[in-house]
Amino acid sequence: xxxxATIDNLSAQAYQxxxxxxxxxxTAQSPSAxxxxxxxxxxxxxxxxxxxxRELAPIYAPLGHYGIACRxxxxxxxxxxxxxxxxxxxxxxxxFVTQASQTSxxxxxxxxxxxxxxxxxxxxxxxxxxxxxxxxxDAVNGDRIEQQWPVQVDLGAWWLASxxxxxxxxxxxxxxxxxxTVKTQLxxxxxxxxxxxxxxxxxxxxxxxxxxxxxxxAMATEYYxxxxxxxxxEDEQGLAxxxxxxxxxxxxxxx
Numbered sequence: 001x002x003x004x005a006t007i008d009n010l011s012a013q014a015y016q017x018x019x020x021x022x023x024x025x026x027t028a029q030s031p032s033a034x035x036x037x038x039x040x041x042x043x044x045x046x047x048x049x050x051x052x053x054r055e056l057a058p059i060y061a062p063l064g065h066y067g068i069a070c071r072x073x074x075x076x077x078x079x080x081x082x083x084x085x086x087x088x089x090x091x092x093x094x095x096f097v098t099q100a101s102q103t104s105x106x107x108x109x110x111x112x113x114x115x116x117x118x119x120x121x122x123x124x125x126x127x128x129x130x131x132x133x134x135x136x137x138d139a140v141n142g143d144r145i146e147q148q149w150p151v152q153v154d155l156g157a158w159w160l161a162s163x164x165x166x167x168x169x170x171x172x173x174x175x176x177x178x179x180x181t182v183k184t185q186l187x188x189x190x191x192x193x194x195x196x197x198x199x200x201x202x203x204x205x206x207x208x209x210x211x212x213x214x215x216x217x218a219m220a221t222e223y224y225x226x227x228x229x230x231x232x233x234e235d236e237q238g239l240a241x242x243x244x245x246x247x248x249x250x251x252x253x254x255x
Contacts, residue, residue: 009136
């Protein structure tokens with residue numbers, strides 16, 4: 001059976017709205033888990049973190065112009081700290097980065113080096129750090145202690161201020177070896193669910209789902225006004241900029 005992997009957080013709600021009308025298994029997982037599944041060729045199509053697009057390019061190709069894009073602040077990729085970030089970086093204090101993330105850690109690395117001239121020191125132990133990078137549902141969860149910390153930085157806003165471009169966090173890809181008929185089926189489903197997400201009814205469904213995760217109606221409505229499931233020409237420019245930084249060695253993963 002055809003296996004499809006999407007991301008399980010609120011930014012990918014558009015891909016939960018319409019079930020594919022062909023035999024398949026659709027699973028929603030963390031960005032890191034989706035990458036692992038794709039790396040093992042365990043899925044025909046995936047909403048792949050863009051940090052891994054170039055790595056898996058021999059196997060996967062973009063599937064239309066669909067993904068997760070934003071322009072500016074969307075409060076779902078957030079850095080929280082008890083101290084000013086420059087002080088944290090200078091003192092080489094560890095920054096906790098959620099293991100669910102693939103792209104945001106590379107983005108944070110580049111932004112820190114570009115603005116402050118210091119590379120972040122990562123830790124995988126949350127309790128060791130008072131500076132934390134959270135994504136998706138964790139970033140907007142008002143019950144988390146980080147929401148009370150004085151320093152709160154939205155990486156989408158920081159990227160926009162730095163480059164003047166939107167940022168793409170994930171993009172749909174498909175295995176190159178698949179039959180063209182299957183690729184067409186996948187593209188048709190994506191267009192159907194994305195088009196529905198752009199209607200008033202679709203937005204309401206996404207807002208309702210996000211409220212169940214802890215957002216209020218106003219915040220959820222604002223969020224889906226800023227997050228796009230359709231990758232436009234300007235988004236492609238931002239993605240190309242990120243790929244150029246990867247090529248130049250200006251982004252780093254956790255060691």
